[in-house]
Amino acid sequence: MGLQHFIAERKQSKDILVMAHVVCGYPSFEENLQELEIMAEAGVDLVELQFPFSEPSADGPLFVHANEQSLKSGTTVEQCFEFMQLVSARFPFKVLMMGYYNTAFKMGEAAFVKRVKDAGGVGYILPDLPIEESPELHRLSEEAGIEPIILMTPTSSDKRLAKLGAVSRGLVYVVARKGVTGSKTQMGDDVLALIERCREHTDVPLGVGFGISTKEDIDVLRGHADIAIVGTAALKTWEQGGAPALREFFAELMA
Amino acid sequence: MDIFDFSEGREGYYGEYGGVFLPEILQATIEELLECFRECKADPKFWQDYVALLQNYSGRPTPITHLENLSRTLGGAQIYVKRDDLNHTGSHKINNVMGQGLLCQRLGKSKVIAETGAGQHGFATATMAAKFGFDCKIYMGAVDVARQRPNVFWMENLGAEVIAVEDGQKTLKDAVNECMRDWVTNMADTHYILGTACGPHPFPEMVSWFQSIIGLEAREQMLKQAGRLPDRVYACVGGGSNAMGIFQGFMNDDNVELIGSEGGGHGVGSYMHSSRLAYDDATVGVAQGYKTYFLQNDEGNMNETHSVAAGLDYIGVNPIFAHLHDQGKVRFEAATDVEVKEALKLTMRTEGLIPALESTHAFVTAIKEAPTMGKDQIILINQSGRGDKDIFTIADALDDAKWKSFIGGKADQYRGEKN
Ligand SMILES: Cc1ncc(COP(=O)(O)O)c(C=O)c1O
Numbered sequence: 311m312g313l314q315h316f317i318a319e320r321k322q323s324k325d326i327l328v329m330a331h332v333v334c335g336y337p338s339f340e341e342n343l344q345e346l347e348i349m350a351e352a353g354v355d356l357v358e359l360q361f362p363f364s365e366p367s368a369d370g371p372l373f374v375h376a377n378e379q380s381l382k383s384g385t386t387v388e389q390c391f392e393f394m395q396l397v398s399a400r401f402p403f404k405v406l407m408m409g410y411y412n413t414a415f416k417m418g419e420a421a422f423v424k425r426v427k428d429a430g431g432v433g434y435i436l437p438d439l440p441i442e443e444s445p446e447l448h449r450l451s452e453e454a455g456i457e458p459i460i461l462m463t464p465t466s467s468d469k470r471l472a473k474l475g476a477v478s479r480g481l482v483y484v485v486a487r488k489g490v491t492g493s494k495t496q497m498g499d500d501v502l503a504l505i506e507r508c509r510e511h512t513d514v515p516l517g518v519g520f521g522i523s524t525k526e527d528i529d530v531l532r533g534h535a536d537i538a539i540v541g542t543a544a545l546k547t548w549e550q551g552g553a554p555a556l557r558e559f560f561a562e563l564m565a
Numbered sequence: 566m567d568i569f570d571f572s573e574g575r576e577g578y579y580g581e582y583g584g585v586f587l588p589e590i591l592q593a594t595i596e597e598l599l600e601c602f603r604e605c606k607a608d609p610k611f612w613q614d615y616v617a618l619l620q621n622y623s624g625r626p627t628p629i630t631h632l633e634n635l636s637r638t639l640g641g642a643q644i645y646v647k648r649d650d651l652n653h654t655g656s657h658k659i660n661n662v663m664g665q666g667l668l669c670q671r672l673g674k675s676k677v678i679a680e681t682g683a684g685q686h687g688f689a690t691a692t693m694a695a696k697f698g699f700d701c702k703i704y705m706g707a708v709d710v711a712r713q714r715p716n717v718f719w720m721e722n723l724g725a726e727v728i729a730v731e732d733g734q735k736t737l738k739d740a741v742n743e744c745m746r747d748w749v750t751n752m753a754d755t756h757y758i759l760g761t762a763c764g765p766h767p768f769p770e771m772v773s774w775f776q777s778i779i780g781l782e783a784r785e786q787m788l789k790q791a792g793r794l795p796d797r798v799y800a801c802v803g804g805g806s807n808a809m810g811i812f813q814g815f816m817n818d819d820n821v822e823l824i825g826s827e828g829g830g831h832g833v834g835s836y837m838h839s840s841r842l843a844y845d846d847a848t849v850g851v852a853q854g855y856k857t858y859f860l861q862n863d864e865g866n867m868n869e870t871h872s873v874a875a876g877l878d879y880i881g882v883n884p885i886f887a888h889l890h891d892q893g894k895v896r897f898e899a900a901t902d903v904e905v906k907e908a909l910k911l912t913m914r915t916e917g918l919i920p921a922l923e924s925t926h927a928f929v930t931a932i933k934e935a936p937t938m939g940k941d942q943i944i945l946i947n948q949s950g951r952g953d954k955d956i957f958t959i960a961d962a963l964d965d966a967k968w969k970s971f972i973g974g975k976a977d978q979y980r981g982e983k984n
Binding site: 362363364365366367368369370374375378381386387410411412413415416417437438439440442443460461462463464465466467470474485488489490 | 587593861
């Protein structure tokens with residue numbers, strides 16, 4: 311089942327879906343599994359598995375630290391794919407690869423697409439790969455039936471959004487604000503106006519991320535976006551309070 | 566050959582290298598920058614203003630010096646040196662910075678950010694920001710802050726905020742990442758003054774353009790002073806801006822050989838070096854906004870790098886050089902830390918010149934090759950910076966007892982003042 315179809319199906323019983331995020335191998339793969347158990351229990355619909363990279367220049371301090379520590383403890387790309395396979399087989403949510411383009415470039419684009427597909431991934435998010443540089447990767451992905459997730463941002467002009475919209479597939483990741491991952495976003499009219507602008511340029515579902523941390527944030531998006539994307543807030547919660555805190559976090563978030 | 570004529574290839578690409586690999590949020594910013602740069606490059610008045618500014622503020626044109634003693638000692642080619650160390654703030658970095666300062670005024674932005682390794686680029690940026698009235702933030706790896714305190718001192722006293730970057734390897738590449746993070750947040754009023762000919766298009770072209778003033782001057786000066794063009798031109802290569810600068814003066818002279826000298830660190834096979842092209846350890850990858858040769862592992866994560874010269878201690882090389890290397894247009898060699906210390910001593914004693922540790926890498930390769938050349942042959946070295954800033958590192962390397970006792974005395978004095 312394709313990503314877009316999966317989203318449509320899930321949306322029949324919910325008015326907004328949730329996509330969560332873990333950094334592979336941080337704090338450890340065992341703890342990643344515990345986090346994912348909790349996310350599955352709470353009914354999370356999609357999960358990004360971030361493959362750690364040594365130069366995570368689009369990430370904020372918490373994820374930078376997570377990338378660095380994961381690599382320090384020896385995490386390899388191969389392990390991440392094996393983990394992806396395990397996770398996509400075990401849980402009902404769909405899994406996306408998230409990372410930086412060099413990971414795909416170094417293994418070769420065709421091999422990358424094949425590995426994501428074989429590991430049960432439905433797509434990938436490579437935030438440092440602009441559409442100008444990805445026609446071949448997009449073609450390979452279409453052949454394999456996985457989705458390259460495109461980002462739309464508050465600094466994108468209408469002309470740019472039209473260009474992005476034309477090649478969007480699966481879902482579009484709407485970046486709620488400028489900056490890196492991590493800090494809080496004021497969810498308000500600006501974000502809603504951005505969603506509306508993006509909607510004009512694509513028919514695929516819209517996921518909104520960057521700085522979403524509470525049920526109130528999600529309530530603002532309800533009826534406007536299809537998916538709320540939660541990243542840093544969950545990791546922060548795990549670091550501060552472990553499994554019980556994370557269980558409570560998702561229970562409240564998705565109440 | 567015009568390497569910046571993209572009419573037949575892809576804009577911003579040099580062979581298969583270069584490009585723009587940035588988050589979508591920066592797309593509009595980089596487009597705005599490219600547009601502004603194209604306007605500046607097409608406007609003769611912009612270049613005139615740029616040259617006048619460097620003449621009045623930085624002492625350009627910098628001279629070339631014939632090193633008669635060193636040439637005689639080595640017994641081969643006649644050695645000439647382009648003296649970019651005589652610039653205000655002590656290196657070629659000011660050329661690019663003044664150019665981007667003028668461009669930043671055109672962009673109408675009020676804040677500048679910059680990464681720095683040796684501190685020379687940060688120092689130059691802080692100086693320019695003070696003169697032009699920009700708010701200035703300098704990101705510098707914590708390791709570099711520790712080894713380049715004199716430049717940090719000047720940056721802060723010039724009014725810049727210096728932020729020590731504690732991520733990753735805590736050197737130049739990590740400072741670049743931190744600049745990117747600042748830029749994706751503050752691009753509306755902030756221009757990122759990248760310090761070398763790396764990063765996403767148009768930075769490699771833009772920085773090379775500003776630095777081309779070195780080669781323009783040098784070519785004319787050689788014809789006038791030596792009576793002909795040099796047979797070989799040597800420059801050190803960190804990101805590659807000073808080398809691009811001087812090489813551009815001779816790019817179309819087929820009889821002039823161009824040689825880049827990289828940070829050989831502990832030598833070939835040590836994996837503790839910064840030689841992307843001279844050694845075989847680097848492979849093609851994409852990071853920090855562009856595609857080039859990086860010192861990285863099989864999975865695309867960057868390796869640790871090392872050079873005694875902080876300004877050469879970097880994972881990637883400018884994409885133009887990756888291409889010119891493929892084409893055989895520029896030859897790349899490496900100078901090890903040990904060789905650099907020896908060449909520095911020789912240059913100081915025979916000529917009274919104190920090149921920066923970075924620039925000394927070019928001297929090492931030239932000094933190795935000069936004796937194998939004829940007395941009627943001529944070589945030109947780019948002295949990109951002066952070594953004063955490296956006094957702590959050099960004093961350590963030379964194990965200078967009097968210096969150590971002086972620093973010990975100073976430390977006692979400061980401790981006494983605190984009590
Ligand atoms: C004096 C000097 N030379 C050379 C470099 C290396 O940079 P590039 O290769 O861009 O000239 C630096 C960098 O900090 C420097 O300070």
